[in-house]
Every structure is written in C-alpha cells, then in structure tokens.
Amino acid sequence: MNSSIQWISWVKHGVVFGYLIAMYLFLISTAVGAHLVTYFTGRYYQDEDFLPLEKVGTFLPWLILLLMPSLLLVDMTHPERFYTMFYHWNWTAPVAYGVYIIPLCILTYALHSFYLFRPEMMLAVREDRAGSGLYRFLLWGGIEEGSATEIRQRQQKSQNLWANLTLVFSFLALLYVGLRLSSFKGRVMVHSMATVFIFLSLAASSGTGFMILLGRLKTAIAPPPGPALAKQNRFLADFGGILKYALVAQFAIWFVYLIQLGFTGSGGNLAAYIFLGGPRAVQFWFFQLVIGLILPLALMCFQSLRENPLASLVAGAATMIGAFFAVANLSIGSQLIPLTHLQWEQMAPEPFKTAFGLVIMAILLALFLVSYKILPYEKPVAQKSEA
Amino acid sequence: MKKFGKDMDRREFLRGLGTTAAALGTGAVILQTGSIAQAATPIKKYGMVIDTNRCTGCHGCSIACKSENNVPEGVYRSWVKQIIKGEYPNVRSCLLPRLCNNCEDAPCLNYCPTGATYRTPEDGVVHVDREKCVGCHTCVLACPYNSRFVNPLTGTADKCDFCYHRITKGLLPACVDACTGRARIFGDMNDPQSEISLYMAKYPIQGIRTYLDTKPKVHYVYADEAILDLDYSFLSRRKS
Numbered sequence: 001m002n003s004s005i006q007w008i009s010w011v012k013h014g015v016v017f018g019y020l021i022a023m024y025l026f027l028i029s030t031a032v033g034a035h036l037v038t039y040f041t042g043r044y045y046q047d048e049d050f051l052p053l054e055k056v057g058t059f060l061p062w063l064i065l066l067l068m069p070s071l072l073l074v075d076m077t078h079p080e081r082f083y084t085m086f087y088h089w090n091w092t093a094p095v096a097y098g099v100y101i102i103p104l105c106i107l108t109y110a111l112h113s114f115y116l117f118r119p120e121m122m123l124a125v126r127e128d129r130a131g132s133g134l135y136r137f138l139l140w141g142g143i144e145e146g147s148a149t150e151i152r153q154r155q156q157k158s159q160n161l162w163a164n165l166t167l168v169f170s171f172l173a174l175l176y177v178g179l180r181l182s183s184f185k186g187r188v189m190v191h192s193m194a195t196v197f198i199f200l201s202l203a204a205s206s207g208t209g210f211m212i213l214l215g216r217l218k219t220a221i222a223p224p225p226g227p228a229l230a231k232q233n234r235f236l237a238d239f240g241g242i243l244k245y246a247l248v249a250q251f252a253i254w255f256v257y258l259i260q261l262g263f264t265g266s267g268g269n270l271a272a273y274i275f276l277g278g279p280r281a282v283q284f285w286f287f288q289l290v291i292g293l294i295l296p297l298a299l300m301c302f303q304s305l306r307e308n309p310l311a312s313l314v315a316g317a318a319t320m321i322g323a324f325f326a327v328a329n330l331s332i333g334s335q336l337i338p339l340t341h342l343q344w345e346q347m348a349p350e351p352f353k354t355a356f357g358l359v360i361m362a363i364l365l366a367l368f369l370v371s372y373k374i375l376p377y378e379k380p381v382a383q384k385s386e387a
Numbered sequence: 388m389k390k391f392g393k394d395m396d397r398r399e400f401l402r403g404l405g406t407t408a409a410a411l412g413t414g415a416v417i418l419q420t421g422s423i424a425q426a427a428t429p430i431k432k433y434g435m436v437i438d439t440n441r442c443t444g445c446h447g448c449s450i451a452c453k454s455e456n457n458v459p460e461g462v463y464r465s466w467v468k469q470i471i472k473g474e475y476p477n478v479r480s481c482l483l484p485r486l487c488n489n490c491e492d493a494p495c496l497n498y499c500p501t502g503a504t505y506r507t508p509e510d511g512v513v514h515v516d517r518e519k520c521v522g523c524h525t526c527v528l529a530c531p532y533n534s535r536f537v538n539p540l541t542g543t544a545d546k547c548d549f550c551y552h553r554i555t556k557g558l559l560p561a562c563v564d565a566c567t568g569r570a571r572i573f574g575d576m577n578d579p580q581s582e583i584s585l586y587m588a589k590y591p592i593q594g595i596r597t598y599l600d601t602k603p604k605v606h607y608v609y610a611d612e613a614i615l616d617l618d619y620s621f622l623s624r625r626k627s
Contacts, residue, residue, distance in 0.1 A: 077522025186531025
C-alpha cells in the first residue's frame with residue numbers, strides 16, 4: 001500500500017536515550033548481576049577461601065552503583081533539580097522507584113562490604129600493617145580482639161542481615177531496569193515482560209563475566225598465598241561454568257523474544273528487522289551475537305579453557321561487551337522505529353556524553369585495581385598461620 | 388532500632404522497616420488516588436476535532452503555534468504531516484495536522500518522575516511545569532505519539548497545551564484561530580451543546596493509535612488510513 005506513497009512533510013523526533021543511558025542500564029545490570037552470582041555461589045561453597053571473591057562481587061558493584069548515577073545526571077538537561085525526584089514521588093513512574101531502589105542498593109552494598117572487610121581490617125590495625133590508618137578510620141575506632149574467623153563469627157548476624165538485604169534490593173534493581181524500558185507504551189520492541197527477562201539473563205551473564213574478569217585481575221595483582229590461590233582459581237573456573245549456562249539462557253531468551261516479535265504485528269516485525277537486517281544489524285550480529293555470545297560460549301565450553309586465565313579474561317570481557325551492545329540495541333533500537341512517519345529515526349552524535357561514559361568506565365576500572373592494593377581482600381598471612 | 392551492627396534484632400528491624408514502608412506506601416497511595424480521582428472527573432474536557440477534508444496544508448497552524456508559544460527552530464508543538472498517495476493519474480494528497488493529544492490516560496504524565504507533567508483537574512489539559520522538569524527525557528520516550536520534545540531554549544520537556552494562556556481567557560488556541568480552512572474545532576467535550584460535541588456526534592471520529600487506550604482528546608474526521616495508521620512493513624522492505 002505504501003509503495004505508492006511519497007512523504008512530503010513530517011517531523012523527525014530522533015533518539016532521546018542514547019549510549020549514556022545504555023551504559024547506565026548496562027552498568028546496573030552488570031553490578032547487580034555480579035553481586036547476585038557471587039552471593040549465590042558464596043552460599044553454595046560456604047568456604048572461607050571464597051570470601052576474597054565475595055568481596056570482589058560486593059565492593060566493586062558498590063563502586064559501580066556509586067558512580068553510575070553520574071551518567072543519569074549528565075544525560076539530564078537540569079541535573080541541579082535531581083533531588084526533587086526524592087519528594088515529588090510519582091508512583092506510576094518506574095524512574096521514581098529507581099530513585100529509591102538504587103540508593104538503597106548503594107547503602108546495603110556498602111554495609112555488606114564493610115562487614116566483609118571488617119575482620120581483616122581489624123587485624124591489620126592491631127598489627128599496625130600498611131593501610132592501618134585508613135582501616136582505623138573506616139572502623140570508627142571499634143577494634144575487637146580475636147582472629148579474623150572469630151570476629152567474623154561474632155558479626156555473622158549483622159553480616160547476614162545486610163547480605164540478605166542486598167539480595168532484595170538487587171532483584172528490585174534488576175526489575176527496575178527491565179521495567180524502566182518495558183513500561184513504554186507503544187514501543188513495541190521493549191513493551192513486554194520479555195524485556196525484564198532479557199535484563200535478568202544479561203545480568204547473569206554479564207555479572208559472571210565481570211566476576212571472571214575482575215577475579216582474574218585480582219589474583220594477578222594481589223595474589224593470595226599458594227593453597228588459597230589454587231582454590232580461588234578453581235572458583236573462577238567454576239564461574240566459567242556458570243557463564244556457559246548463563247549464556248545459553250541468554251541465547252534462549254533472545255531466541256524466544258525474536259520469535260515473539262514476529263507475532264506482534266507489523267511493528268513487531270519491524271522491531272525484529274532492526275536487529276536482523278536494519279539499522280542495528282551490525283551491532284546485533286557482530287557485537288552482541290558473535291563477540292558477546294558465541295565467542296565466550298565457545299571458550300567456556302571446555303574445562304581447560306575455563307581454567308586458562310587468558311581465555312577466561314577474554315570470555316569475561318567479550319560477554320560484557322556483548323551485554324552492553326544487547327542493552328544498547330534494545331534501548332536505542334526501540335527508539336529508531338518512527339511513530340509519526342516512515343523513515344528511521346536518527347541518533348544525533350553525542351561526543352561529550354559518550355566520552356563522559358567512557359571516562360567513568362575508565363575511572364571505575366582504575367578504582368577496582370587500586371582497591372586490590374589498598375583493601376584487605378585476602379586473609380592476612382599471620383592470621384592464617386594462627387588458624 | 389537497637390544499636391546498629393552489634394545487637395541488632397533482625398525481626399525487630401524488619402518489623403520496623405515493614406511498618407514504615409507500609410505507612411509511607413499507604414500515605415502515598417491515598418494522596419495519589421485523591422489526585423487521580425480529582426483529575427479523572429474534570430468539570431470541562433477540552434479537546435479538538437480536526438476535519439482533514441477542510442485542511443489545505445497551508446501550515447498556518449504550525450507557524451501560529453511557533454509564534455504564539457515561542458517554539459524554537461527544529462521542534463514543533465503543532466505540525467502537519469503530508470503524503471502523496473497513489474500513482475499518476477490517480478494521485479491524492481493526504482494531510483494530518485498533529486499536536487499533543489492531551490490524553491485522558493497520558494503515559495507521559497504517568498511516567499514523569501518529578502510530577503512536572505500534570506493535569507489541570509478543572510479541564511483535563513496536560514501541562515509541563517518548567518520549574519519542576521529535570522529534563523530526564525522519559526516523557527519524550529513515553530509519548531506513543533511523539534508529541535513531546537525537549538525545548539532547546541529551556542532544557543525542559545515541551546508540548547502543546549491547547550494554548551492554555553489563551554483558552555483560560557476565553558480565546559481559541561492559536562492554531563485554531565489561524566486555520567484558514569476552519570478545519571480545527573476546539574471546545575469542551577463535556578458540554579453537549581458545544582460545537583465540538585455536535586461535530587463529534589455528526590461525523591465518524593477517528594484517532595491515532597486508539598488501540599493503546601490512552602484516550603486521546605484530539606480526534607480526526609475523514610483522515611486517510613494511510614496517514615493515520617502507518618504500515619511499518621514499508622521500512623523493512625527497503626534499505627534504511
């Protein structure tokens with residue numbers, strides 16, 4: 001019908017949520033996913049030697065969540081009014097929930113991290129080790145007696161409370177990012193519960209990839225003593241196994257999602273076309289599918305490669321790149337479908353915003369690596385010999 | 388709550404947390420329900436009917452709107468879509484004047500996190516409070532009609548509000564006043580004797596994306612289906 005139509009005049013509206021918001025959504029899902037994966041594997045292993053990785057999976061996501069709202073602020077045209085969201089609460093707006101959920105995530109992650117590091121920090125203060133000044137400040141003077149294990153046993157109740165609360169708010173944060181996109185009425189690409197499941201699967205795979213990447217970097221930068229290192233390497237290899245299944249789940253969810261789109265009228269077909277042959281095809285086929293899904297899946301299928309640090313690093317990084325493009329494809333792709341005319345909406349270049357996002361990511365990586373040198377991730381050697 | 392960290396009783400803490408959340412939630416729901424109930428039963432219901440048979444495509448409405456509301460270049464509160472349909476010699480020009488629908492169940496209002504988008508309860512018109520808007524763009528994406536934009540001058544969300552400063556003084560919106568073909572009929576849809584109500588009773592009414600159930604208050608008469616409901620498959624059949 002439209003083949004004989006010429007468009008004479010219309011208005012183009014462009015893309016309002018660009019790469020910065022995609023980074024924001026990706027970082028939330030990665031941080032929360034990393035923490036959830038660590039939380040559950042930690043409960044599964046119940047091993048003291050897993051604690052350093054639990055610290056990686058709690059403290060580093062906390063850093064991400066702490067810096068990530070800056071992306072949202074830079075994307076706003078009036079960031080100076082951001083605080084008004086806290087008291088002009090609109091209960092039908094998904095963002096209004098995020099305004100509370102993300103700070104509560106930050107708070108619970110901070111307290112959970114504090115209790116994870118607390119015994120080792122106390123030991124370092126008592127033995128006047130390097131960094132004891134910082135630790136004394138963080139501990140606020142309350143130094144207890146006993147070994148790290150004894151202190152940990154005494155604080156178990158509080159540690160568990162905050163750990164469990166991180167679990168609650170992590171799931172809420174994941175629901176928030178999913179609903180933030182899926183609630184947009186009339187945006188056929190994202191307006192379904194499939195978006196929420198996509199974010200759950202992305203969080204699982206990207207979070208596991210993050211743990212493998214940052215866990216391997218930790219063992220390289222601040223290696224634990226011999227037997228603990230062997231155990232941590234085994235845990236990290238096991239993360240490879242989790243990543244394999246998370247990627248399979250992600251593949252399955254995307255497959256079902258694309259099939260669903262095919263049965264959602266002409267708008268759904270067009271949404272699927274955006275991924276498969278339209279404006280986001282390169283990002284979908286190359287970055288999301290080949291780099292983000294097939295490559296890490298191929299690497300993590302073999303036990304020898306899961307144990308190989310380089311192969312796991314590549315798999316972790318590739319998974320995260322793929323997850324980022326998956327989020328970007330969903331977020332940006334959903335806005336490319338025109339609502340009032342028959343030409344793709346165009347995304348105006350945002351060099352400042354994109355550069356800002358990359359700078360924040362670089363700062364985060366630097367902070368992660370510095371924290372490995374500053375904070376007591378491992379059990380102190382002296383305490384180990386005590387045990 | 389007992390001493391933080393050491394002697395905390397989990398049950399007690401969770402009970403306190405639950406009670407506080409329940410109290411806050413109940414309060415918020417009561418407040419919100421009150422405002423919704425107030426907004427859902429406006430005394431007046433301003434709306435517009437556009438008879439596309441009368442539209443000549445002069446774009447007078449777009450210019451009048453820009454001039455009246457100081458709308459910057461590149462963005463529009465009111466604009467006219469135009470297509471040429473068919474093949475020579477059976478060619479037809481179709482026009483569709485567009486503006487914010489001021490929906491009764493407006494997604495932009497529902498998704499605004501700061502309450503900057505609000506509805507005046509006495510007439511149901513949807514507004515943007517420039518002092519409250521943080522420029523998060525959520526409403527722009529939430530509008531299924533692409534009727535919103537971020538004003539480059541103010542940095543806040545912007546859209547048509549039926550020239551509220553005019554209609555509250557008994558004047559017609561600028562676009563209605565400027566319409567050379569008298570295609571736009573504006574008025575109170577709750578008043579059965581108003582011109583708009585009589586027009587709506589007389590002619591079959593159309594709307595854009597009515598299946599979304601947002602209850603738009605801008606209606607069309609004699610609009611061509613090809614311009615009203617887009618056939619998206621056209622885009623996937625050609626190179627982007």
